[in-house]
Amino acid sequence: MKKTFLLLAIPLVFLNCKTDKKANGKLNVVTTTSMITDLVSHIGGDQINLQGLMGSGVDPHLYKASEGDVNKFVTADIIFYNGLHLEGKLVEVFEKMQHQNIKTVALADALNKKTLIGSTYFASNYDPHIWFSVDNWKLATKHVVTILSEAVPEHQDTFKANGEIYLKQLDALEENLKNIIETLPKEKRILVTAHDAFNYFGKSFGFEVVGLQGISTATEAGVQDVQRLAAFIIEKNVKAIFVESSVPKRTIEALKAAVNSKNHQVAIGGSLYSDALGNTGTPEGTYIGMFEHNVNTIVNALK
Missing domain, CATH: 3.40.50.1980 (Nitrogenase molybdenum iron protein domain)
Structure with missing residues (x-):
């Protein structure tokens, strides 16, 4: 109404x-x-x-x-x-x-x-x-x-x-982003996030990208989605997964718990900016600063 x-x-x-x-x-x-x-x-x-x-x-x-x-x-x-x-x-x-x-x-x-x-x-x-x-x-x-x-x-x-x-x-x-990414071995370039926001990033910089939720956060991840992605993380030996600043953390925390329950350790590598920038007045509050933060966070965690 x-x-x-x-x-x-x-x-x-x-x-x-x-x-x-x-x-x-x-x-x-x-x-x-x-x-x-x-x-x-x-x-x-x-x-x-x-x-x-x-x-x-x-x-x-x-x-x-x-x-x-x-x-x-x-x-x-x-x-x-x-x-x-x-x-x-x-x-x-x-x-x-x-x-x-x-x-x-x-x-x-x-x-x-x-x-x-x-x-x-x-x-x-x-x-x-x-x-x-x-x-x-x-x-x-x-x-x-x-x-x-x-x-x-x-x-x-x-x-x-x-x-x-x-x-x-x-x-x-x-x-600058290409130079940072070059320090990460190609076999480690697997990005697991809360929702499918990073496909253009993956296409541009050679990452395999997997989101727990779909492209829109209006769709919610179910138990089967969590289990499917947990199996993928274990198979690929992914060391870190990432939360997003504009998406609730609970889905990624549930994914981490599912992976750890199968005797495989995965860490939350940090928070990425996906659908919104950081706070005004900070480097992450700009497009350039946001992108540099994301790539540094991803590369440092996956190393």
Whole structure:
């Protein structure tokens, strides 16, 4: 009932707030995930008013719009979101925004579908965790530059310059990650996590990736899933498995207990950032810092 109320309320709020747009002469931009907020902040800088919906530890698969979120949406000039049903519970809200002539931009639309990882278990038929390919994030960066430049042509030189700087930082990140991963023997590159968020990472850096839950955290792991993965860990002699900052720890703890009950020791190697960045103001609160943290944590634990 509350969801229906929010959707019905959008046109009314829109009428009340439309005149507030660009109150200080800057573009009002709203982003969904913390990864996208970080990306857009690098490109837009001080030339835009930026509001991100989801903070540290927030699961976008399960996120529902609050009344405050609706107010942010209707006063936005542009909404950047991931797409591929990552923000599954916001799809109807995005559709309503489009009817109100508010530009909504899915970063996944910037990618070639041939490079996407398919999924028979997810509504979009594609894995939405596109940010775990640095190449994907470079394309997303270029897309954001294009969209902002079209929206505010007088600042396009700034957006393009910011984009070039960030692309160079992403190049350096990719090289750094490869160097760290090279220290881990190939036979040890097996990543077991709470849910299937790291397939693009595995494809990019040569890891076999197995998640206890599916691509969406809306699906829950059952006893058979735990036993199946426990057998896999024992067979492959995996030394460490990983929890995620935006997913409850209980599933991985149950997996560890199942493995240990079979006289095989496996450790929890640390916490990875999957669907959200770390706290604002920390290195892990940025895309680059998050990725470096994840790779260092994985490599150190699996060594």
